[in-house]
Amino acid sequence: KAGVTQTPRYLIKTRGQQVTLSCSPISGHRSVSWYQQTPGQGLQFLFEYFSETQRNKGNFPGRFSGRQFSNSRSEMNVSTLELGDSALYLCASSSWGDYGYTFGSGTRLTVV
Amino acid sequence: AQKITQTQPGMFVQEKEAVTLDCTYDTSDPSYGLFWYKQPSSGEMIFLIYQGSYDQQNATEGRYSLNFQKARKSANLVISASQLGDSAMYFCAMREGGAQKLVFGQGTRLTINP
Numbered sequence: 001k002a003g004v005t006q007t008p009r010y011l012i013k014t015r016g017q018q019v020t021l022s023c024s025p026i027s028g029h030r031s032v033s034w035y036q037q038t039p040g041q042g043l044q045f046l047f048e049y050f051s052e053t054q055r056n057k058g059n060f061p062g063r064f065s066g067r068q069f070s071n072s073r074s075e076m077n078v079s080t081l082e083l084g085d086s087a088l089y090l091c092a093s094s095s096w097g098d099y100g101y102t103f104g105s106g107t108r109l110t111v112v
Numbered sequence: 113a114q115k116i117t118q119t120q121p122g123m124f125v126q127e128k129e130a131v132t133l134d135c136t137y138d139t140s141d142p143s144y145g146l147f148w149y150k151q152p153s154s155g156e157m158i159f160l161i162y163q164g165s166y167d168q169q170n171a172t173e174g175r176y177s178l179n180f181q182k183a184r185k186s187a188n189l190v191i192s193a194s195q196l197g198d199s200a201m202y203f204c205a206m207r208e209g210g211a212q213k214l215v216f217g218q219g220t221r222l223t224i225n226p
Binding site: 031033035042043045048050055056058088090092100101102103104105106108 | 147
């Protein structure tokens with residue numbers, strides 16, 4: 001079966017702009033979570049959605065937001081981009097009752 | 113407080129040798145799960161192995177095994193007969209109880225030398 005698909009793979013944005021990243025989970029998976037990976041802070045949890053509802057949120061400013069659609073696809077949005085938002089953004093999906101999380105290949109965002 | 117600690121920033125191992133990657137964790141929740149992921153330079157996180165806190169046996173998946181010592185709060189990953197393709201970053205992660213998020217360690221960069 002198809003894995004977790006993240007688009008785009010690479011993105012370059014200018015400070016102050018906004019960006020939207022997309023994640024399509026494995027078919028049948030209803031939970032989607034997002035992580036930010038930077039060299040300095042490592043992997044940090046952003047938020048998790050299940051059946052279009054945000055169940056969990058990490059310690060990030062309100063500029064970071066997300067949503068999930070009825071087909072379980074998820075988007076995350078970062079507004080007013082800062083240089084420090086440059087990172088690899090990873091999305092993971094899981095199924096109810098599963099312990100495993102399957103990650104996508106990530107979107108590498110560079111803010112200049 | 114840091115919940116997952118990986119004390120080895122980098123490791124260099126000869127091909128075909130076994131390697132142990134260290135991971136200690138901290139939690140007061142009796143129900144938790146421990147994960148190991150591999151991240152090659154391409155960026156994707158590849159699931160390797162899982163250990164539940166109530167599992168009686170150490171988890172094994174092919175060449176990967178998890179040395180779970182609950183009293184010491186350690187969950188070391190053992191890779192037997194290492195291969196050049198094992199060169200990557202390795203992350204230990206934990207999920208507590210019903211929480212729907214993973215907490216990751218800082219990772220260990222493993223390099224396999226021919």
